[in-house]
Amino acid sequence: MSEEKKEEVTTEEVVEETCETATEEVEVKEETSEDKIAQLEAKLKESEDKYLRVHADFENIKKRLEREKYQAIDYASEKFAKDLLSPIDTLEMALAAEEAAKDMPSDELLGKLKEGVELTIKNFYTAFEKHDISEVEADGEFDPNFHDAVMQIDSPDHEDGMIVQRLQKGYKLKERLLRPAMVSICKK
Template identity: 80%
Template structure:
């Protein structure tokens, strides 16, 4: 019997030893080796680099698209204004067509129709200008070198020194920016 007990003790000791070895192997398997840690970190680095490159490429594509849209906006900024100028051009073309068709009309009647067509065209131009904040430079009163270009000095009993006597050519402003100064003559006493 004691042999049997000894045998059982040996079997139990072997089982305990096997379990300890299995536990050690499991523990070693649970803790990654240095090479495995390096491999995991390299994989994470590759994933991060890939993400970075994708985000950077997306950013560059967006930047290029916005740049292209900006240049298109600049190129086509005057499109609305150009469309509004089509009406005056149409009016001028109709006036020319009416003149060619009206060869039987007396000269005075033809001249009156042409004058009416030119007045309508000018009205269309001013309507287009108004829609786009283009205004004429005022020439009543004092000379302002910021908005007026004095091309002559004249004597005038009706005006004071430095006042505008006559407008020779209209000046125009776009919003508050001067497009062209008004050419004027001013009084000099």
């Protein structure tokens, strides 16, 4: 019996030790859980902060792009307007030359004015070319997409529906029609 008591005591001691160890592990797990919760809360705050910063950056970029878009629309024709300054300068010089040449013979003055107008037209066409503005072709067959027929005339030299005469030039910006060519067409 004494051996049995020894074994029982030993078993009780083992059970006691196991309980103590289990309690310590639970306490360690509780501390670990609290630490993990604190760590997760810190990560959550960090993620929220990053989100708010990224969102603020996005909103700032969005506002900047919106502002730039409206500026681009407002100033889209700036380059074209600058290119039109040269023809205006040429016209003003022609008027100033007319004032300065009062004692010049009228034939010579007319020749200089004609030369100034031709130079101005050349400057306009140069500006148009720079900005992909081109004339609408007004030869051949009538196309309602590019021509505006204002008259119908009989012409033995042309077939029915063909353009006889261009009355006003038409213009395109790239492939978009700015103004149709005003034409007369043959009607038989």
